[in-house]
Amino acid sequence: MRAVFGLVLIIGVALAGGAVYLAQDYISKTQAQLEKEKRAAQDALANVKTITTIDVLVSNRALKYGERLTEEDIRVVQWPEDAIPEGTFLGLAELFPEDKKGDRFVLRAMEKDEALMEVKVTKPGESAGLTSRIEKGKRAFAISVDVASGVSGFLRPGDNVDVYWTGSVSGAIAGNSGEITRLIQTNIELIAVDQKAGSDLTGATIARTVTVAATPEQIAALAQAQNTGRLSLALVGVQDETVASAVEVDQRKLLGIKEAAPAPVQVQEEVCTVNTRRGAEIVKTVIPCTN
DSSP states (O other): OHHHHHHHHHHHHHHHHHHHHHHHHHHHHHHHHHHHHHHHHHHHHHHOOOOOEEEEEEESSOBOTTOEEOGGGEEEEEEEGGGOOTTBOOSHHHHSOTTSOSOEEBSSOBOTTOBOBGGGBOOTTOOOOGGGGSOTTOEEEEEEOOTTTTGGGTOOTTOEEEEEEEEEOTTTSTTOOSEEEEEEEEEEEEEEETTBOOSOOOSOOOOSEEEEEEOHHHHHHHHHHHHHSEEEEEEEOTTOOOOOOOOEEEHHHHHTOOOOOOOOOOOOOOOEEEEEEETTEEEEEEEOOOO
């Protein structure tokens, strides 16, 4: 009986020792894993870059072209300092300076929370008229259009178009007759459609005129073309960076008709003769031509 009791005691002690060993091993591994995660978290925090922000004015609601800008239309948000667009307003004193009187107006449609920039609003006291949309060195010129020549009413201010002229060149170019179509101007910017200069038009608008911004030389070419033929506009894609080359199509090129080569002119061989009178008879004698 004592032997059995001793054996049970020995087995119990062995099991308890094994359990203690396993528990210590588990605890040590857990502590090592926690320590590793702690060091990783500390390293991650050490590598985090502190982002410096600065106050920036943004629109408090959607703004349309021509609207008067007020303090209720804007609010201040924190913006990363190294990501602020050039020309952004950083404070109310900068947007509404006390030494300059007059209202500011919206020049470009803006969505809510969009940063206010100098190019998007007028100067204090300046109107949002068409003159504010014309770049230095350019002029505004109106072109008459219809549903066909105006790209079915899908033109918007800010779009770029190619201008094609169709007209007759009879008498103007030797050897040509009938009408031709020629690309006369490329990438001309539209600044207004009818009397609307804002870019927030919705749907198709069948315009009667479009206004473009062009150099004086380009305007002279457009005026001459409009008075001597018909103008058609082709809308240029936003991401299209290709430069259109000279394009000209007449009826022969359109139908694939090649001009027949002129028939060769047969040159008659020159014959030189000399007349000799023999009594009442005149005799012709062939002699070599000296010229």
